[in-house]
Amino acid sequence: MSSLMEQNYLTDTSQIPETSHWDFVPTVIYCSAYGVQTFDALQQALFKLHAYIILKSGDIIAIKHFLNLKGHNSIFPCHSCKVKAVHGLGKIYYVPLHPPSQDCHERTLYQAAPLQHHKDFLNITERISAAKTKTKKAKIAKGMGIKGLPGLSHVRSLDYTHSSAWEWFHLFLKNIILNLVDFWTGQFKELGPGIEDFEIAPEIWQEIGKETAAAVWHIPSTFVCVLVNIANDHSLFTVESWCFWFVHLSPKLLEGCFLKCKYYKHMCELVEIMKITLQFHTPHKQLDGIESHIIDWVQKYEKYYYQYDIEHLLACTLTIHRLLHVVQGI
Ligand SMILES: [Zn+2]
Structure with missing residues (x-):
C-alpha cells in the first residue's frame, strides 16, 4: 500500500496549504493519499480504500473557485481555451467569436483559439510562484486569468482543463x-x-x-x-x-x-x-x-x-x- 501511495499521491502533508478557501481540501487529500480503513466482506479483512477525484462540475462561480481563476470578467476568462475577451462600452469583457466589426477579414473564429492544456495551466502557476513581487504576480494573474494553483492541486488525478466541466x-x-x-x-x-x-x-x-x-x-x-x-x-x-x-x-x-x-x-x-x-x-x-x-x-x-x-x-x-x-x- 505504501508503494501505491508513493507512486500516486502526495505523502508529505506539510505541503498542504495552511489556509485555504477549500475547507475540505485536507480531507480530500487525506482520503486519496492515505486511504480510509474499510471492511472487505468477501475477504473478511480490512483494507485502505482510496478515492480519486477525476471530475468536478459546477456553475461559473464554483468552477472559478475550484480552479482558482480570475473569473468571467478577465481577459482570458475560459479555462478550456485561450480565447481573448474584448471590451464592451464599459469595463466588462465579452467573448464573441467575432470582434465588433462588420469586416469579415477582421473576425477571428473559435477554431483559431487554441485549446488550453493542463501543462499550460501549470506553466502559468509556476510563473506566478516565481514572480518576486505581488505586483508582478498580479500582472501575470490578470493577463492569464489564473490566480494560482487550485486548492486541490495536491490531488494529482485532476486535469485542470478536462476535469472541470x-x-x-x-x-x-x-x-x-x-x-x-x-x-x-x-x-x-x-x-x-x-x-x-x-x-x-x-x-x-x-x-x-x-x-x-x-x-x-x-x-x-x-x-x-x-x-x-x-x-x-x-x-x-x-x-x-x-x-x-x-x-x-x-x-x-x-x-x-x-x-x-x-x-x-x-x-x-x-x-x-x-x-x-x-x-x-x-x-x-x-x-x-x-x-x-x-x-x-x-x-x-x-x-x-x-x-x-x-x-x-x-x-x-x-x-x-x-x-x-x-x-x-x-
Ligand atoms: Zn473557451
Missing part, C-alpha cells in the same frame, strides 16, 4: 434559455432588437403564457411538477420547468410567433442540441456532428442577437462561449 443544467437551463426568453420579451439588459426582429409581440406572449399554464393539466407530474403562466411570472419556474417547457412545449407554442422564421428555426436547433447532449450514450461520430451544429448555432446567435455591434456585445456572455466546449466535456 460546467454543469449542463446551469449552462442551458439557468443561463442560455433565460437569456433567450429575455431577448424575445424585450427584457435582456434593456437591449433593443437592433437591426433584427426577434422580439415576440406582448399579446402573443400572453397567449403563450396561458397555453403554458393550461398544458400542465394534461401532463403527468412525473414529467414536470411546476408549469405556471410564463408571461405573467416565470420566477416560479424550476430548472425542471425550463427544461420541459423549452424542449417539449416551446417548439409547438412558439411556432409562427416570430416575425421571421429564422429565429424559430434557430430555437429548434438549440432544442436538438440539448436533446443530443442529454443522451446517456453518444457515439463519437455523433459528437463530431453535434460540435459542428453548436459552432453553427453560436455563429447564428451572434448574427441575430449581437449583430457584431459593440452596443450589443453584452449578448456574448461567457455562457454562450462555453457552449463551444460542451462536446469536449462529454
Whole structure:
C-alpha cells in the first residue's frame, strides 16, 4: 500500500496549504493519499480504500473557485481555451467569436483559439510562484486569468482543463434559455432588437403564457411538477420547468410567433442540441456532428442577437462561449 501511495499521491502533508478557501481540501487529500480503513466482506479483512477525484462540475462561480481563476470578467476568462475577451462600452469583457466589426477579414473564429492544456495551466502557476513581487504576480494573474494553483492541486488525478466541466443544467437551463426568453420579451439588459426582429409581440406572449399554464393539466407530474403562466411570472419556474417547457412545449407554442422564421428555426436547433447532449450514450461520430451544429448555432446567435455591434456585445456572455466546449466535456 505504501508503494501505491508513493507512486500516486502526495505523502508529505506539510505541503498542504495552511489556509485555504477549500475547507475540505485536507480531507480530500487525506482520503486519496492515505486511504480510509474499510471492511472487505468477501475477504473478511480490512483494507485502505482510496478515492480519486477525476471530475468536478459546477456553475461559473464554483468552477472559478475550484480552479482558482480570475473569473468571467478577465481577459482570458475560459479555462478550456485561450480565447481573448474584448471590451464592451464599459469595463466588462465579452467573448464573441467575432470582434465588433462588420469586416469579415477582421473576425477571428473559435477554431483559431487554441485549446488550453493542463501543462499550460501549470506553466502559468509556476510563473506566478516565481514572480518576486505581488505586483508582478498580479500582472501575470490578470493577463492569464489564473490566480494560482487550485486548492486541490495536491490531488494529482485532476486535469485542470478536462476535469472541470460546467454543469449542463446551469449552462442551458439557468443561463442560455433565460437569456433567450429575455431577448424575445424585450427584457435582456434593456437591449433593443437592433437591426433584427426577434422580439415576440406582448399579446402573443400572453397567449403563450396561458397555453403554458393550461398544458400542465394534461401532463403527468412525473414529467414536470411546476408549469405556471410564463408571461405573467416565470420566477416560479424550476430548472425542471425550463427544461420541459423549452424542449417539449416551446417548439409547438412558439411556432409562427416570430416575425421571421429564422429565429424559430434557430430555437429548434438549440432544442436538438440539448436533446443530443442529454443522451446517456453518444457515439463519437455523433459528437463530431453535434460540435459542428453548436459552432453553427453560436455563429447564428451572434448574427441575430449581437449583430457584431459593440452596443450589443453584452449578448456574448461567457455562457454562450462555453457552449463551444460542451462536446469536449462529454
Ligand atoms: Zn473557451
